[in-house]
Amino acid sequence: MNAVKCLVEDPQAVLLHESRRLAIVSVLAAVPSLTFTELRDTLEMTDGNLSVHLQKLEEARVVAIDKQFVGRRPQTTCRLTPAGRDAFTRYLDHLEAIVRQGRTTPPRPGA
Amino acid sequence: MDAQEATRTLEVIRTLMERTCQYQFLTARAGLAAGTLAACGALSFTFLDAADPRHFGVVWGLVFVGSLLATVLGTVLRVRERGERVWSRQTRAVVLALAPSIFAALVLTVFLFSLGLHLWLPGVWMLCYGQGALATSVYAPAPIRWLGIAVLGLSGPALLLGPDAAVWTMGLVFGLGHVWLGVTLLAAERRQQSALRLHRTVA
Numbered sequence: 336m337n338a339v340k341c342l343v344e345d346p347q348a349v350l351l352h353e354s355r356r357l358a359i360v361s362v363l364a365a366v367p368s369l370t371f372t373e374l375r376d377t378l379e380m381t382d383g384n385l386s387v388h389l390q391k392l393e394e395a396r397v398v399a400i401d402k403q404f405v406g407r408r409p410q411t412t413c414r415l416t417p418a419g420r421d422a423f424t425r426y427l428d429h430l431e432a433i434v435r436q437g438r439t440t441p442p443r444p445g446a
Numbered sequence: 447m448d449a450q451e452a453t454r455t456l457e458v459i460r461t462l463m464e465r466t467c468q469y470q471f472l473t474a475r476a477g478l479a480a481g482t483l484a485a486c487g488a489l490s491f492t493f494l495d496a497a498d499p500r501h502f503g504v505v506w507g508l509v510f511v512g513s514l515l516a517t518v519l520g521t522v523l524r525v526r527e528r529g530e531r532v533w534s535r536q537t538r539a540v541v542l543a544l545a546p547s548i549f550a551a552l553v554l555t556v557f558l559f560s561l562g563l564h565l566w567l568p569g570v571w572m573l574c575y576g577q578g579a580l581a582t583s584v585y586a587p588a589p590i591r592w593l594g595i596a597v598l599g600l601s602g603p604a605l606l607l608g609p610d611a612a613v614w615t616m617g618l619v620f621g622l623g624h625v626w627l628g629v630t631l632l633a634a635e636r637r638q639q640s641a642l643r644l645h646r647t648v649a
Contacts, residue, residue: 339447356464357455377466427459427598430452438451 338432347422368414474632479516481510481624486616496613539585547578565609568616572601589630
């Protein structure tokens with residue numbers, strides 16, 4: 336089966352295919368959790384932009400967001416859910432399949 | 447999406463993941479400075495007497511302090527450049543991992559100096575350095591792990607060769623080793639910069 340078709344037919348892979356959402360998930364996959372500020376600074380995104388993407392990822396149950404108070408300050412912590420980790424692993428598998436397919440498929444004439 | 451785009455995306459993912467969990471503040475320039483200082487230290491014994499504990503202590507003490515200063519300065523500059531905190535989560539993890547080896551090296555240095563056996567120190571320092579480098583390998587870039595394995599492996603022959611090889615062992619292992627580390631980190635920094643530029647372009 337065509338590797339690109341597999342990616343397109345996986346709804347969570349499609350969700351992760353957006354570059355900023357993929358960046359968020361990549362960063363969260365490397366650590367147990369990050370605060371909203373740490374995530375924003377690592378990815379150099381604006382508060383609004385990050386919030387929008389985190390909301391989409393939370394709705395898809397890829398990311399879990401916990402809000403708590405540290406002292407008197409509210410702190411938002413983000414982490415990847417087990418389902419999110421699976422989705423990310425599957426997305427990586429899709430990319431690797433595309434790379435492998437590209438190596439085995441001869442280039443089209445004139446391409 | 448084609449194979450080329452998939453490869454680029456995988457590279458960006460890898461860079462972002464490494465940047466998040468690795469200690470990235472050890473600069474190539476600090477490695478090169480430490481290597482140059484160690485090589486100069488070894489060369490200084492062409493006119494100094496390594497058997498004299500004062501000469502040996504002053505030269506390698508200066509090399510250590512100079513390397514430490516280069517690392518601290520490089521780290522602070524890198525942190526400012528990125529707008530991050532010096533005492534970050536990764537820095538705390540690296541310092542905690544290094545602490546036992548630094549403590550062991552310090553105790554053994556004082557002990558061997560007090561017995562007049564300072565020329566055995568290069569092998570001991572290599573053992574401690576190798577252990578420290580490997581202890582940080584979970585958080586540090588891969589070249590640190592390779593250098594740690596190499597230095598740990600070479601510590602045995604260094605101790606077998608004994609005091610006669612003390613000076614050139616230091617020059618070779620800590621001098622050339624750190625220069626290699628600096629060059630490798632420089633190449634990695636350039637690769638990472640191009641991947642991050644790509645991330646910012648597509649984001």
